[in-house]
Amino acid sequence: MSAEVLSIENLRLNFxxxxxxxxxxxxxxxxxxxxxxxxxxxxxxxxxxxxxxxxLGLNPMxxxxxxxxxxxxxxxxxxxxxxxxxxxxxxxxxxxxxxxEPMTSLNPVFTVGEQIAESIKLRLQREQxxxxxxxxxKVGAEVLDALRLVRIADPQRVAHSYPHELSxxxxxxxxxxxxxxxxxxxxxxxxxxxxxxxxIQAQILTLMRGLMxxxxxxxxxITHDLGVIAEIADRVAxxxxxxxxxxxxxxxxxxxxxxxxxQGLLGSLPKLSELDxxxxxxxxxxxxxxxxxxxxxxxxxxKHVTDQCRMTTPKFVVSGSGHKVACHLYHE
Amino acid sequence: MSLLxxxxxxxxxxxxxxxxxxxxxxxxxxxxxxxxxVVLLSGEALLPYDPYAQNFGVALQSPGLNxxxxxxxxxxxIFSRVIAGVPFDAxxxxxVVLVSLAFGGTVxxxxxxxxGRIEEIMMRVTDIFLAFPALVLAMAVAIAIxxxxxxxxxxxxxxxxxxxxxxxxxxxxxxKSSQYIEAAHAAGLSEFQVVxxxxxxxxxxxxxxxxxxxxSNVILTGTILSFIGLGAQPPQPEWGRMVFDGQDYxxxxxxxxxxxxxxxxxxxxxxxxxxxxxxxxxxPRLRRR
Amino acid sequence: xxxxLSVKDLVKHYAIGEASALDKLFGRPQxxxxxxxxxxFDVAQxxxxxxxxxxxxxxxxxxxxxLLxxxxxxxxxxxxxxxxxxxxxxxxxxxxxxxxxxFQDPISSLDPRMRxxxxxxxxxxxxxxxxxxxxMDRVRSMLEKVGLSSDTMNRFPHQFSGGQRQRIGIARALVxxxxxxVLDEPTSALDASIQAQVLSLLRRxxxxxxxxxxxxxxxxxxxxxxxxxxxxxYAGEIVEAAPxxxxxxxxxxxxxETLLASxxxxxxxxxxxEEKIVGEQxxxxxxxxGCRFHPRCPYAFEKCRSVKPxxxxxxxxxxxxxxxxxK
Numbered sequence: 001m002s003a004e005v006l007s008i009e010n011l012r013l014n015f016x017x018x019x020x021x022x023x024x025x026x027x028x029x030x031x032x033x034x035x036x037x038x039x040x041x042x043x044x045x046x047x048x049x050x051x052x053x054x055x056l057g058l059n060p061m062x063x064x065x066x067x068x069x070x071x072x073x074x075x076x077x078x079x080x081x082x083x084x085x086x087x088x089x090x091x092x093x094x095x096x097x098x099x100x101e102p103m104t105s106l107n108p109v110f111t112v113g114e115q116i117a118e119s120i121k122l123r124l125q126r127e128q129x130x131x132x133x134x135x136x137x138k139v140g141a142e143v144l145d146a147l148r149l150v151r152i153a154d155p156q157r158v159a160h161s162y163p164h165e166l167s168x169x170x171x172x173x174x175x176x177x178x179x180x181x182x183x184x185x186x187x188x189x190x191x192x193x194x195x196x197x198x199x200i201q202a203q204i205l206t207l208m209r210g211l212m213x214x215x216x217x218x219x220x221x222i223t224h225d226l227g228v229i230a231e232i233a234d235r236v237a238x239x240x241x242x243x244x245x246x247x248x249x250x251x252x253x254x255x256x257x258x259x260x261x262x263q264g265l266l267g268s269l270p271k272l273s274e275l276d277x278x279x280x281x282x283x284x285x286x287x288x289x290x291x292x293x294x295x296x297x298x299x300x301x302x303k304h305v306t307d308q309c310r311m312t313t314p315k316f317v318v319s320g321s322g323h324k325v326a327c328h329l330y331h332e
Numbered sequence: 333m334s335l336l337x338x339x340x341x342x343x344x345x346x347x348x349x350x351x352x353x354x355x356x357x358x359x360x361x362x363x364x365x366x367x368x369x370v371v372l373l374s375g376e377a378l379l380p381y382d383p384y385a386q387n388f389g390v391a392l393q394s395p396g397l398n399x400x401x402x403x404x405x406x407x408x409x410i411f412s413r414v415i416a417g418v419p420f421d422a423x424x425x426x427x428v429v430l431v432s433l434a435f436g437g438t439v440x441x442x443x444x445x446x447x448g449r450i451e452e453i454m455m456r457v458t459d460i461f462l463a464f465p466a467l468v469l470a471m472a473v474a475i476a477i478x479x480x481x482x483x484x485x486x487x488x489x490x491x492x493x494x495x496x497x498x499x500x501x502x503x504x505x506x507x508k509s510s511q512y513i514e515a516a517h518a519a520g521l522s523e524f525q526v527v528x529x530x531x532x533x534x535x536x537x538x539x540x541x542x543x544x545x546x547x548s549n550v551i552l553t554g555t556i557l558s559f560i561g562l563g564a565q566p567p568q569p570e571w572g573r574m575v576f577d578g579q580d581y582x583x584x585x586x587x588x589x590x591x592x593x594x595x596x597x598x599x600x601x602x603x604x605x606x607x608x609x610x611x612x613x614x615x616p617r618l619r620r621r
Numbered sequence: 622x623x624x625x626l627s628v629k630d631l632v633k634h635y636a637i638g639e640a641s642a643l644d645k646l647f648g649r650p651q652x653x654x655x656x657x658x659x660x661x662f663d664v665a666q667x668x669x670x671x672x673x674x675x676x677x678x679x680x681x682x683x684x685x686x687x688l689l690x691x692x693x694x695x696x697x698x699x700x701x702x703x704x705x706x707x708x709x710x711x712x713x714x715x716x717x718x719x720x721x722x723x724f725q726d727p728i729s730s731l732d733p734r735m736r737x738x739x740x741x742x743x744x745x746x747x748x749x750x751x752x753x754x755x756x757m758d759r760v761r762s763m764l765e766k767v768g769l770s771s772d773t774m775n776r777f778p779h780q781f782s783g784g785q786r787q788r789i790g791i792a793r794a795l796v797x798x799x800x801x802x803v804l805d806e807p808t809s810a811l812d813a814s815i816q817a818q819v820l821s822l823l824r825r826x827x828x829x830x831x832x833x834x835x836x837x838x839x840x841x842x843x844x845x846x847x848x849x850x851x852x853x854x855y856a857g858e859i860v861e862a863a864p865x866x867x868x869x870x871x872x873x874x875x876x877x878e879t880l881l882a883s884x885x886x887x888x889x890x891x892x893x894x895e896e897k898i899v900g901e902q903x904x905x906x907x908x909x910x911g912c913r914f915h916p917r918c919p920y921a922f923e924k925c926r927s928v929k930p931x932x933x934x935x936x937x938x939x940x941x942x943x944x945x946x947x948k
Contacts (some may be wrong), residue, residue, distance in 0.1 A: 067747035108626025167901045197675035200841065200901060202883035209892075224813065231892060250889045268817035269887060270846030272869060279846065281821050282814040285782055511729040518690060519793070520747030529743075531798030533734045 001039070005218050006032040006055070006074050006186050012067035013054055022289045024050045024064075026242040032186060037212060037219045039233030041226060043265075045286045046239040048222045048303060053191045055079075055220075056097055075185070088188070089126075096179035100191040102171035106163040111172045113119060113159030116143045119182045131309045146181040149175070149206055151215070169200035172208070188220045193228060205231050230254055237260050241287050241297035248323040258325040260302045296328065304329055335349025354609020360602035368422045371415060381409035383416040383569045392585045398420045402587040404577065410587060413569035414595055420570040421599075427548040428492050429543050436493035438541045441531050445508055446523065458494035466491050467553055474562040481570065484563035488550060499542055505536035542615070545607030548600040555596050570595050623665040624699075625833045626687065626801060633657040633679075633686050639907065644896050651879040654905045658857040659696070661932070664801070669827060669834040670846025671865065673841050673880070677855040677902045680837045681702035684805040686833065687768065693929035695786055696917045701800070706813055712845075718748050719793040723731060727786035731778040737764075738774035763792040772826070784815035795830065802827075802834045809838060820847060841884055845869060854876050856903050856913040863939045873941040875918045912944065920945060 006188040008030045014020035025045050032038045042048045053059045055072055057079075072080040079090055089221045091097075093320055099105045107115060121144045150173040161284035163171055172192060179187055189208075193201040208219070209232060221232055228252070229236055236253045238246040238261065267280030284301040287293055299309040308328050317330045376382060381399075387407035395402040401410035402588060443454035447525040453571030461469065473487035507530075516526045555572030559562040566577070579586025629903040634653040657679045663846070664670045687690040687698060689705065696705045705716065722742065724730035731740055741760045750756055761771045778786055782849045782912040787807065794802060807823070824847065827834055836847045844851060844864050852862040853874065861874040872878050886892075900917035903909050909916055915925040930942045 043814060146746070152852055169901050197902070198841070199879055199883045202885075203899075205885070225885065226813070230887050230889045232887045233889075254887060254889055264814055266887060268814050270820070270842045271887065272842050272845060272881070272884065275865070275869075278673060279817050281817045281822065284816075285784060317630060322637050511724055511726055512732040514690065514723060514745065515722075515793070516732075517731050518688060518717065518722045519744040521743065522714060525747070527910075530732050530735075534732070566722045 004031045004073075005032055006072070006220070008051070008055070009073065011051065011054060011070045011072065013050060013059065013070070014065050014067065016063045016065055020290050022291055023103050023242055024289060026292070028239075028244055029238055030244065030247075032220055033218060034217045035212065037221055037232055037234045039229040040222045040225065040239060041229050041238035042104065043224055043238060045240040045241075045289060046187045048224075049190055051239070052097065052220065052222050054189045055186075055188060056091050056095055057082065057084070058097075059089060059275065066092050067091070079098075083263040094184055095186045095188065096182050096184040097188040097190065098172075098179050098192050098195050102168070102175045103163065104170060105175060108163055111160055111162055112147075112166070112178075113140075113143050116146050116174070116178045116181050117132075117176050121145070123182045142265040146177040149180060149211065150174075150177045151210075164172075164234070168196050169203060172196060172200075173199060173202055176208070176211075177205075180217065181212070183215070183240060184217055187222060188222070190222045191224070192221075194223065194225065201228070208232060225270060238265075241292050242289065243297065243326070244324075245298065245327070246325045248325075249321065252321055252323050256323075258323065258330060259327050260304055260329075261296075261298050264301075265297075296326075336439050351609045351612065353605050354612075357602040357607075357609065359593075359607050360598065364418070364422070364599055364602065367415070367418050372419050376412075376416065378414055379409075379412040381412040383408060383413040384567050385409075391586050392581065392588075394585070395436055395584055395587055395591075402585065403583060403592045404574075405585070408569075410574075410591055413574060414571070414592055417569040417571050417574065417592070420481060420564060420568065421551045421572075421596075424481070424488065424554045425547050427485060428488045428554075431489055432493040432496045433539055433543050436496030437500040437535065438492075438517060438532065439496035441504040441535055441564030442495070444501035444504030445527050445531050447508075448615045453496065455501070460496050461491065461494035462498070466549075467556060470553060470557060471560070471562060474557060476599050479565055481558075481564050481568065484554060487557070487562075488554060492550065496542070497548070499539060500535055503538050504531050507531055507534050521611050541607075541611050545604065548603035548607065551603070552600050554595070558562050623666055625666050625701060626664040627697075627699040627819055628663070628687060628837075629661045629697045629699075630684055631657055631683070631698065632693065632694045633682050634694045640903055652906055655857050655908055656905065657686060657693075658908075660857075660858060660861045660926065661857050662852050662862060664833055664835060667831055668850065669832075669848045671844035671851040672787060672835060672854060673839065673844045673851060674854035675839055675880075677856070677904060677905055679857040680839075680854050681805060683854070684722065684835070684837055685801050688722055688803055689716075690722075704881040714747070716819060718744060718797040719798040719799050720801040720803070721789050721807060722803045723787075723794045723807045725809055727783045727790060727810060728778075732788055736777060737777055739780075740778070740789060741793045741796055742791060742834075748797065755757060758794055760792075763796045766826070767792045767793070782815075783811055787819055791822070791826070793818075795826065795832075798830070800833060802832050804834060804836045806838050807836075808843065809840065816843070823847065834852075841880055842874075853880065856908050857905065858913065858942065859912065860943070861941045863935075867939060873935065873946060874914075874943050875920055875945075876914050881918070912942075914919075923935055 005273070008028055011025050011028040013025040015024055015082050030038070040048050040051065050059060054066070066080060070080050071078050074090065074094060079087065082090070083219060106112070117139050120139050123187065124139070131155050144155045147158055154175055158166065158170065158174065165244055166174065193204050196204065212219070221229070223229060233250045235249050236247065237244045239258065240261050246253070246257070253262065254266070256293055257266055262281040264280055268277055268282060287297055287300070295311045296309045296314050299305045302309065307327065312327045314326045314331070316324045316326050318324050370378065385408060389407065390399070390403050390408040393399055393403045393404055399409050399411060401414060403409055439454060441536060443451040469491045470487045473490050474484055477483050477486065511528055514528060516530050521529065558570045558572030558577045561576065564571065564573040574592040575589045578585070581588050626751050628867070633656045635656060637652045639656060644912060660679070662670065662682060672680050672683060682691070689698070689788070693706060696706065697704060700720065705713070708716070710905055738757065738760050742756050745756050745759060760774065760856045764771060764773060769785065769792070773781070778789070781789065804823070808819050811819060820843065826832065836842045838842060848865055850862070850864045851868050852859045853876065857877050861868070861872070861877050868877065869881070872881055903913055903916070911927045912918070912925045912930050915921040918925065924944050927945070930944045930947065932940045932941055932942050935946065
């Protein structure tokens with residue numbers, strides 16, 4: 001039984017706009033265990049990116065507002081209500097984050113080596129109780145180690161390069177190196193491969209899978225791509241309209257999807273092995289975040305909808321293997 | 333009105349309201365408009381005195397109950413003259429700005445969009461115009477074609493359109509690579525049709541915002557032209573001319589110059605503040621989006 | 622079957638900067654981006670040809686070149702048996718009603734200040750049709766065909782969702798009843814569930830209207846689902862061409878193999894072990910000599926590094942550009 005490194009409990013977050021409140025997260029419970037890859041999957045507007053940013057308090061507040069009762073437990077401590085300076089201590093040391101567009105996340109006026117070194121120096125400062133400055137050779141060696149860790153063949157050259165001199169795949173590797181150089185317990189990856197070509201994506205996913213064996217870091221992997229989830233995740237949570245609707249280990253989710261939304265999502269993807277099959281269409285579109293439907297948020301699009309669905313929000317039903325689903329179809 | 337237009341107006345309105353100076357400016361501008369229309373429509377019927385009537389018996393009287401703004405050296409009521417003079421600069425300003433916007437904006441849009449030699453030639457031409465301060469150039473033209481209000485308007489027209497051409501070109505350049513322009517090509521439209529149907533409507537807004545700010549500049553330049561004798565000719569009660577006429581009496585009858593000068597100042601300031609607020613209301617909102 | 626579109630040796634180079642005096646003196650060729658370097662293919666009537674490749678392979682340039690939205694550097698394009706490559710501008714414009722395009726980005730491909738009815742009507746207006754009510758009738762019927770009610774006509778693009786905007790783009794492309802439809806990543810910007818709706822719509826329309834299409838995407842699953850036959854592009858060239866089933870059953874070119882192997886499967890039990898996929902796309906300004914894929918190819922041998930492979934005909938409808946298959 002792996003202990004939980006990060007536990008999100010009843011996370012509720014609104015965005016207060018001039019036109020009204022946007023209910024971005026409506027009570028999310030999610031846990032990430034030690035050395036585990038948790039996949040968070042959903043379409044645009046479901047709140048998955050907001051959730052990732054919430055862990056590190058990166059949503060601009062205002063207009064974002066965390067509602068009472070929301071807890072984010074990290075190393076036994078609730079970090080949900082921390083202010084910016086307290087959060088800075090958590091970011092980059094306990095929890096790191098990488099984003100979709102490495103171009104905008106890497107500072108264009110510093111070399112890759114300098115940026116990785118920054119992250120290493122911060123970590124060393126906190127690890128050592130005295131304010132002794134770590135020797136630059138030590139830091140330099142660690143930078144090269146970090147680059148080798150992400151399978152960069154020529155770490156010296158890359159360390160001295162500026163971001164714009166590197167290709168998309170290289171930049172993303174550099175980002176991962178930077179994030180891991182801080183030796184975090186949890187890495188939050190928000191669509192890290194979405195902007196990459198599919199062959200480069202395959203390389204990065206292979207890299208990340210390999211890294212899981214080497215470093216003691218758990219990953220919260222956020223994406224809209226179910227195929228990527230199947231490649232990398234141990235456990236999967238499916239999000240819809242600010243809530244998690246299904247959660248299971250990756251085998252169970254793909255072989256036996258329970259929630260109609262998950263089923264629809266899987267069915268809507270063309271599969272190379274089944275080209276003759278007509279892809280399923282989910283009617284309608286994602287609900288307005290300012291006006292989510294009453295009862296189950298998915299009911300307007302669900303082919304199994306009943307009156308109960310229109311009135312009551314379904315609670316989670318858990319099966320033996322830990323497969324959770326929030327749907328009235330599965331209540332006793 | 334579409335939802336977009338309605339919500340745009342609502343947000344613009346909200347923002348302008350927050351900016352009280354702009355609002356004050358806007359109110360003066362509105363009053364100015366009203367005055368222009370009233371004076372044009374009613375002629376001199378509403379004025380206390382005939383702005384052209386000379387009366388040496390009451391010459392150089394300081395402002396008082398009989399003559400709100402006093403009288404000038406020929407005994408004419410300055411208040412009536414100031415009011416009567418409202419349409420002169422207003423007319424010039426609006427004609428110059430509108431024509432410059434229409435002509436300059438269109439020329440600039442075509443140049444920016446078509447590029448190549450046409451753009452080169454147009455940019456060099458506008459560069460020549462823009463190299464001189466507008467006032468100096470307008471003076472040169474005015475001297476060449478002779479004095480008079482209509483001539484000063486023509487001089488201003490000649491000098492003013494290149495600014496709009498430049499803006500039009502810049503805006504057209506930024507739109508040029510939009511995908512809906514490419515779609516218009518793919519639909520089979522000619523270059524001319526693309527500019528008319530897609531480029532011009534999309535550059536109109538930034539041009540209008542600039543134009544509002546610009547009105548104050550034209551009014552000021554117009555009054556200066558009259559001040560140096562190239563615009564309005566006596567006895568026309570144009571404000572710039574009136575300031576000139578009162579120069580010799582600054583010590584003894586300051587109201588002859590100072591009152592019309594203040595009028596110019598108030599109107600130009602009002603347009604400036606209002607235009608500033610308008611520009612702010614559009615820009616950050618666009619950025620926020 | 623007669624080819625509606627026949628493209629031979631299409632080349633498109635984009636010059637970079639100005640040729641320096643020194644370059645001119647020494648007769649050095651000007652630096653250019655080799656977007657397309659000799660592409661040839663045919664599209665048969667009523668067929669959907671899929672074009673698949675990653676970023677920089679030239680597929681977007683191909684879409685524009687085939688429709689003469691950008692002038693080719695060299696090569697021939699035959700449409701309905703006529704050579705259209707060097708047609709004067711006015712004649713090209715007359716052709717437009719017969720060949721239309723659907724763009725990737727539903728937001729920027731629609732003029733934000735135009736009403737939907739005017740956007741969809743545009744290709745008709747461009748043909749010189751003046752009868753306003755006739756135009757609006759066609760617009761209305763086209764919008765209904767793509768699943769949008771007629772009260773969308775007076776609204777503006779920003780009032781619609783991404784999927785709906787893409788439908789508007791489809792209606793616009795089809796309003797003139799074109800013979801050829803080019804789809805440039807039509808669903809890449811849409812969510813999976815909306816993508817499914819749009820793809821199903823496109824399949825139905827292609828069948829009902831007897832369209833001939835070129836479906837371009839980086840997503841191979843989607844391309845295979847929508848196309849009868851496929852060409853695979855890499856670094857500005859076509860490396861393999863085959864009917865969809867044959868390509869999937871037995872990919873020949875090492876890049877096709879790599880591409881298919883990289884596609885994430887929605888089956889966790891099929892996770893692949895460490896891949897032999899290495900390297901990245903070559904620079905489009907100075908592509909490697911010989912076969913452009915050789916730096917990343919697990920089967921590369923001496924000849925690959927210096928000699929460019931020609932197109933080898935495997936069967937009537939299969940070609941591959943690889944030394945492994947040369948006679």
